[in-house]
Every structure is written in C-alpha cells, then in structure tokens.
Amino acid sequence: MTALRVNDLQFAYGKHRVLNGVSFAVSKGSMVFVLGRNGAGKSTLFKCILGHVKKAAGEIEIDGLPLASYPPRALAKKVAYIPQAGAPTYNYTVRQMVTMGRTAHLSPFASPTAEDDAIVTEALLRMGISDLAEKGYEEISGGERQLALIARALVQQGSILLMDEPTAHLDFGNQLRVLERVKGLTKAGLTVLVISHNPQHALHFGDAVLALENGRVRAFGAPDEVLLPELVRALYGVEVTFARCGEETVILPRLDPSCAP
Amino acid sequence: MLLLVLAVLGCFVISFCVGRYSVPLPELARIFASKVFDIPQTWTDSMERVAIHIRLPRILSALLIGAALSAAGCVYQGIFKNPMVSPDVLGASAGSCFGAALGIMLGLGHAGASVLSFVTGLLAVLLAMALSSRFRESHVLGMVLAGIMIGSLFQALTSYLKLVADPNDQLPAITYWLMGSLSNIRMGDLAVLFPVLLAGFVPLLLLRWRLNVATLGEEEAKSLGVNIRLLRGVAVFCATLLTAASVAVSGMIGWVGLVIPHLARQIAGCDFRAQLPASMLMGGGFLILVDDIARSIAASELPIGILTAFVGAPFFLYVFFFGKRRRP
Numbered sequence: 001m002t003a004l005r006v007n008d009l010q011f012a013y014g015k016h017r018v019l020n021g022v023s024f025a026v027s028k029g030s031m032v033f034v035l036g037r038n039g040a041g042k043s044t045l046f047k048c049i050l051g052h053v054k055k056a057a058g059e060i061e062i063d064g065l066p067l068a069s070y071p072p073r074a075l076a077k078k079v080a081y082i083p084q085a086g087a088p089t090y091n092y093t094v095r096q097m098v099t100m101g102r103t104a105h106l107s108p109f110a111s112p113t114a115e116d117d118a119i120v121t122e123a124l125l126r127m128g129i130s131d132l133a134e135k136g137y138e139e140i141s142g143g144e145r146q147l148a149l150i151a152r153a154l155v156q157q158g159s160i161l162l163m164d165e166p167t168a169h170l171d172f173g174n175q176l177r178v179l180e181r182v183k184g185l186t187k188a189g190l191t192v193l194v195i196s197h198n199p200q201h202a203l204h205f206g207d208a209v210l211a212l213e214n215g216r217v218r219a220f221g222a223p224d225e226v227l228l229p230e231l232v233r234a235l236y237g238v239e240v241t242f243a244r245c246g247e248e249t250v251i252l253p254r255l256d257p258s259c260a261p
Numbered sequence: 262m263l264l265l266v267l268a269v270l271g272c273f274v275i276s277f278c279v280g281r282y283s284v285p286l287p288e289l290a291r292i293f294a295s296k297v298f299d300i301p302q303t304w305t306d307s308m309e310r311v312a313i314h315i316r317l318p319r320i321l322s323a324l325l326i327g328a329a330l331s332a333a334g335c336v337y338q339g340i341f342k343n344p345m346v347s348p349d350v351l352g353a354s355a356g357s358c359f360g361a362a363l364g365i366m367l368g369l370g371h372a373g374a375s376v377l378s379f380v381t382g383l384l385a386v387l388l389a390m391a392l393s394s395r396f397r398e399s400h401v402l403g404m405v406l407a408g409i410m411i412g413s414l415f416q417a418l419t420s421y422l423k424l425v426a427d428p429n430d431q432l433p434a435i436t437y438w439l440m441g442s443l444s445n446i447r448m449g450d451l452a453v454l455f456p457v458l459l460a461g462f463v464p465l466l467l468l469r470w471r472l473n474v475a476t477l478g479e480e481e482a483k484s485l486g487v488n489i490r491l492l493r494g495v496a497v498f499c500a501t502l503l504t505a506a507s508v509a510v511s512g513m514i515g516w517v518g519l520v521i522p523h524l525a526r527q528i529a530g531c532d533f534r535a536q537l538p539a540s541m542l543m544g545g546g547f548l549i550l551v552d553d554i555a556r557s558i559a560a561s562e563l564p565i566g567i568l569t570a571f572v573g574a575p576f577f578l579y580v581f582f583f584g585k586r587r588r589p
Contacts, residue, residue, distance in 0.1 A: 050484050076486025083481055089342045090476055090531040103474050104486025109467040111534055156485070 002064070003028040003160055003191040004049070009058035011044055018044045019056070020215040026208065028159070031183060031192045033202035033223075035235060036212035042195045045212070046162050049193075050081055062160065076104035080153035082163040085145035088137050094148050095133040098123060101152035116155075123151040127181060143174030147181065154185075161185070163194045167201065179205050199232055200251045211235055224249075262529070265539060269324075269546040272553075276320045277312050279553050281560075284308050284316075314448075322446040322454070323552045324545040326507040327517055329458050331544025333500040333507075334518030335525065335537055336465055339476045340496050341401055344526075348504040348518035350405060351497065352412035356385025357508035359415040362422045362435045371445055374438070375509045379457075382505030385411050390497065400479065400490070404497075441512035441566025443552055454510050461503040464495060465537065472496060472533040514566050516573030517544055523577070 004026040011019040018041045026032050034042050048056045051067060060067040062078055070078060080101070088097075101123075102116040112120075124130045127147045132140055137148065146166055153161050163182070167175040175198075183205050186192055193210075196202060202209050203223050211219040211231055218234065219226040232240045232251065239254045277289050284292075288304040292312050295302070333348035341350065349355060360381030364374025389411040393403035419439075426432040465472075471492055474482045482489040507514070521544040522536070529539035548565075551572060555565045 052480060052483055072483065072488060073486040076484060079484075081481070081484035088477075089344070090339070090526070092473070092531045096473065096530075096532050100474050100477070100485060103471065106470065108471065111470040 001028045002026065003030075003062070004193075005059070005061040006045075006049070007059040007061075009045070009048060009056060009060065011041075011048055011053060011056040018215050019048065022058070022212070022215070022217055024210055024217060024220045026191055026193065028191055029186050029189050030207035031186045031194065031205060032208045032210055033206040034193060034195045034210045034212065035197075035199060035202060036218075037235060040212040041215040042212055043164065046081070046164060046193070046195065049160075049162060050079060051075055073104045076156060076158070078158045079160045079162060080156040080158040082146075082149050082153050082161060082166060084165055084168050085142055085149055091136040091138040093134050094129065094137055094140065094144075095120060095124070097137050097148055098151045098155060101155035104156060119155050119157075120151075123154040126154065127151040141174075142169045143171070143178060146170065146174075146178050150178075150182065150185075159189070159191060161190055161192045163192065165195050165197065167196065167198065175201070199227060199235075203227055203249055203251060262535070262539065262542075265528075265542045265546075269542050269549075272546045272549045273320060273324065276323075276549050276553050277316050280311070280316065280556050282307070282311050284312055318446050318448045318451055319443050319552065319556075320549055321451055322443050322510065323548040325451070325454060325458055326443070326511050326514065327521075327544035327546070327548025328541035329461065329503040329507045329544075330514065330518040330548075331521035331525070331540040332462065332465060332537060333503040335522035335533075335540040336472065336496050336500040337518075338522050339472050339533065340493055340500075341405060342476055342478060343405075344523065345519075346405075347515075348500065349412065349515075351389045351408035351501065352385040352415060353382045353501045353504040354508050354513060355412040355415035355419070357382030357505050358439055358513060359385075359419045359422070361438050361509065361512070362419050362426075365431055365434045365438065366422055366426055372450075375450070379505050379509035381415070382508060383501060385415055386497070386501040386505070390494075400493070437564065438512045439566075440564035441514040441569075442555075442562070442564050443511055444556075444562055446510060450510055454506060457506040458503060461499040461506070462541075465499045468492065468496065469533040469537050472537070473531070476531075512564075512566060514548070514569055516569045516577070517548060520573045520577050521547060 002025050007023050009019050009022040022041070022045060034045065036042050044053070047053045049060055049067070051072065062070065098120050099112050099116060102112050102119065105116070106112065124133055127150055129144060129147050129151065132144055137145065140148070166178055166182070170178060179201055182192055182194070206223045208221060209219065209223050209227050210217065211226070213235060219231055229240050229242055232238065241252045241254055243250045243252055278284050278286055288308055289312055291300060292304055292309050294300055330348055337346045337348055337350055338344050357378045360378035361374045364377040369377060389407040390404065392407035392411070393400065395403070423432060423435055426435055471487060474485055474487050475489060475492055475496065479489050504518070522540050525536050525540040525543055529535035551568050552565055555563045555568050
C-alpha cells in the first residue's frame with residue numbers, strides 16, 4: 001500500500017529552482033533515507049509535504065488523497081514532523097513537550113485531558129524515556145531530546161514521520177540507538193522519511209534510498225541496489241570503498257584515492 | 262497556586278489599612294460589613310471615606326493593572342520566543358503615552374486623555390503589525406523591528422509635545438502621567454477598564470494551552486496543526502489590549518510586565534496553563550504592594566512607575582544571575 005506519492009513536484013524560491021520534477025512513491029511501513037548534498041532540496045521536499053510552502057507545482061498524495069484536501073489540523077494527524085533537537089527557549093518538562101503533540105487533536109480552546117495524558121505516558125514508555133518525564137527539556141542530552149521529539153510525533157498519531165537529520169548533534173552511539181528506535185516504529189506500520197548525511201545509516205537501516213541532486217531524483221530504490229560507490233561519489237564527491245563485514249556492508253571513505261584497499 | 266491566591270487576597274486586605282491615614286483591621290471589617298448588615302458605627306466617617314472611596318478603587322486598579330501587564334508580558338515573551346521582551350515591545354506603551362500627552366495638550370481632561378491614549382496605543386501596534394506583514398522571511402523578527410521603529414517614532418512625537426507644552430501646567434501634567442500613578446483612578450474609570458481587560462484576559466486564558474506551542478516557533482507549530490499566524494495575531498491583539506488599556510488609565514508602569522512572568526515561570530513552570538494565571542496573580546499582588554509603598558513611604562506620594570523600576574531592576578538582576586540554577 002502506498003503511504004506517500006509525490007509526482008513531478010516543482011518548487012522555486014523566486015527564480016531559484018529548488019525542486020525540479022521530483023517523483024517517487026513510498027509504501028506503508030518503510031523507512032526511506034533522503035540523501036543529498038546541502039542545498040539539494042531535501043528540506044524543501046519536506047516543507048512541501050508538510051504544506052509549509054505554497055505554490056508548489058505537481059502532486060503530493062497522502063494515503064491516496066491529495067495534500068490540498070487536508071486542512072492543517074487533519075494534516076497534522078497524518079504527517080508528523082520531527083525537527084533537529086535544538087536548545088529550547090523555555091525549559092518545558094519532557095512531558096509537557098511531548099503533550100504538545102496532542103494539540104491537533106484538541107479543539108482550539110481546549111487543554112489536554114486525562115486521555116491525552118495516558119497517550120503521552122504510553123509514548124514516553126515506548127521511547128524508553130518514562131523516567132525523564134518530569135525533567136526539564138534543557139537538562140537532558142541531545143539524544144534524549146531527539147527521543148522526546150519522536151515521542152511527540154507519536155502522540156500526534158499520524159502514519160508518516162518526517163525526520164530532519166535526527167542524528168545531527170548526537171554522539172556515535174546515540175545516533176545508532178535513535179535510528180534503531182525509529183526502525184522499530186516502522187515494524188508497527190509507521191512510514192518514516194529521514195533526511196540523513198550518512199549513507200552508512202541508509203545502508204544499515206533503510207528500506208529505500210531517495211538520492212536528490214540539484215532538485216532532481218538521482219536515484220530511488222532499495223539501498224543494496226542503488227546505494228553504490230558511484231552514487232556516493234556523485235552525491236558527495238568522495239571516493240569510497242564498500243567493504244563486506246560478515247552480513248553487513250561498510251562504507252569506508254578514502255581520503256587518498258590512489259590507495260586501493 | 263492556592264497559596265498564591267491566598268497571598269494576593271492577603272495583600273488585598275492589608276492594603277486597605279496601610280497608608281498615611283491608617284485604618285485598623287477590625288474597623289475595616291466593620292465598614293465593609295455595614296454595607297450588607299445594619300451594625301452600629303464604631304468608625305469615623307473619614308475612615309470610611311478613605312477605605313471605600315480612595316483605597317478600594319486604588320487597590321482594585323492595582324490588582325487589575327498588575328495582572329494585565331503581567332499577562333501581556335507573559336504572552337509577548339512566549340509569542341516572541343524571547344524572555345527579555347516586555348509588553349511595550351510592539352510600541353503599545355509609546356503609542357499610549359503619545360495619546361495621553363496629546364490629550365493633556367488639547368485639554369481633554371483625565372477621561373479624554375485616557376481614551377485618546379488607549380486609541381493611539383492600539384493604533385501603534387496595528388501600524389507595527391501592518392508593517393511587519395511586509396517582512397516575508399521572519400514574521401517574528403519583522404514584528405519586533407517594526408514595533409521598535411513605531412515605538413521610537415511615538416517617543417519622538419511625545420518628546421516634541423513635551424517641548425512645546427506649556428511649562429507651567431501642561432508639562433508637569435504630562436511628566437507625572439508618564440511616570441505612572443494609580444492615585445487618579447476613580448470607580449468610574451474601573452467600570453470602563455474592567456470590561457476592556459476582561460476582553461483581553463478571556464481569550465488568552467482560553468488559548469493558554471496553544472500558547473505553549475507558539476513558543477516552539479513557526480514551523481514546528483504549523484506541523485503540530487496550529488494556525489500559528491492566527492494564534493499569534495489573536496494573542497498579540499489581546500496582550501496589546503491589556504497593555505494599552507492599563508497604560509491609558511495609570512500611565513507608564515514599567516518592569517511589571519517584564520519581571521513578573523520570569524518569577525511566575527520559576528514558581529509555576531513554563532506551561533502557560535499554570536504560568537499565565539500565576540503571572541496574573543503575582544502581577545496583581547506585586548502592584549498592590551508597590552502601590553502601598555508608593556503611598557506610605559514619603560510624605561508626598563511617589564509615582565508608582567519609579568518604584569516598580571526601583572524594585573524591578575535589582576530583582577531582575579538577581580533572577581538573571583542566580584535564578585537559572587534553581588530552575589526545576
């Protein structure tokens with residue numbers, strides 16, 4: 001079943017073309033890594049899917065219905081956005097932060113109810129951060145913040161998660177732990193699109209790779225089919241070696257191209 | 262929260278007793294009881310006059326204006342994602358001051374000056390918001406910049422009015438008004454002030470949960486399903502209504518709207534569901550206390566605007582340097 005279909009998407013900031021005929025379809029429950037250089041159009045693609053930018057030409061379909069048919073609140077119940085975990089202006093508790101994900105389910109003048117609290121408690125448990133619930137968002141680590149933001153997206157109860165570089169600012173171990181959690185969510189039927197700068201993560205966790213280059217789709221498909229040394233070289237301009245290590249493939253960047261492994 | 266309500270009630274009652282002319286607490290109770298029950302008079306007529314006609318409107322207005330300025334500050338700080346913002350960031354106070362000065366120059370009297378002040382205060386913010394909609398990139402930055410520009414424009418106009426004002430009567434009147442005082446407020450003013458403030462308080466209290474989401478910024482709020490521009494517009498309008506109405510009645514009373522929300526966050530946390538009511542209560546209580554000091558500290562009354570800064574500035578420094586460590 002197709003959760004998200006994008007067809008011939010075009011978008012320009014003024015005269016600067018950012019997206020130029022982007023098409024792809026994502027099936028339900030898969031984890032798609034969006035790769036590409038800075039400025040390739042990854043974030044703009046997300047903004048289009050979230051309805052933040054107007055005047056994008058082309059078609060976006062979510063669960064078979066065009067994007068325009070979703071009013072903002074209905075869209076927020078379908079698609080949840082997980083930003084990079086930055087420092088907040090105000091020191092909300094983790095529980096308060098996560099509860100904000102319920103806003104789309106509340107009428108404008110309403111405050112969260114006991115039912116919402118129960119949903120939040122469950123999401124905290126699912127992300128393994130129950131014991132942080134009453135801690136200040138300022139006092140927890142970057143990895144924990146990222147988990148809190150994922151929990152916030154879960155309580156939105158959408159079916160598609162868009163993650164903007166969830167592993168930026170995270171240490172080596174936390175990067176993998178956060179992605180493992182996210183991978184677990186796709187098993188429960190959630191569809192996840194992840195903007196990433198690490199092709200290794202795509203190879204390891206991805207069900208599909210969407211490689212963008214100058215606003216066009218350079219490659220789209222299963223990681224072991226499209227994520228090849230040529231693609232990495234073309235996208236990032238670095239030489240790499242793909243080494244087999246048991247069942248896994250490891251991407252090794254080579255600073256000195258003359259040095260063959 | 263209950264403690265806070267009790268503390269404010271305490272301030273409210275005690276404030277009837279303090280001042281140049283002191284009224285003992287038992288007498289005070291009897292004066293109010295006599296309005297309902299028929300009891301023999303054990304107090305002097307002047308006690309009754311002081312309590313009912315002078316102190317009651319004053320204390321009520323301190324409570325309302327303190328609450329209004331604090332609520333406005335609290336909302337502005339959230340909406341603009343900046344804890345250093347005060348209710349006059351969009352030029353509401355500057356606009357109101359200009360209107361009042363103009364009213365005094367034109368000889369409109371206290372009521373006329375208040376109305377004109379309220380109108381120009383709103384006008385200033387509407388101008389700022391209209392200008393800010395021209396900024397395409399960052400809505401918040403546009404609002405703040407436009408507010409600063411409009412604010413300084415009105416400040417310049419006020420300075421010009423002071424320059425050309427009659428130095429014998431108009432200039433002192435303008436100067437005193439700008440310093441802020443609650444001493445000229447009568448019950449009649451309150452009857453007008455109260456519904457206006459209510460119109461500002463009610464939508465903000467209803468929207469208090471959504472205000473949390475507004476502090477996350479435009480993109481995140483949108484992705485959570487909130488119409489952020491509408492929410493911001495309504496919140497800013499209500500907060501401006503509160504500020505302009507307060508300044509129109511009492512003159513410039515600075516610092517309350519900046520300092521009290523900080524204190525409220527320390528006690529009640531960031532969640533607007535608690536922060537907003539806490540701010541209102543603390544602002545009301547704080548202004549009642551400061552007004553008590555204003556009328557009892559010296560033989561002639563001190564303008565309350567001066568005192569709030571006297572108390573507010575050191576307090577703000579204290580919070581700034583020592584507060585962060587104690588955050589929950």
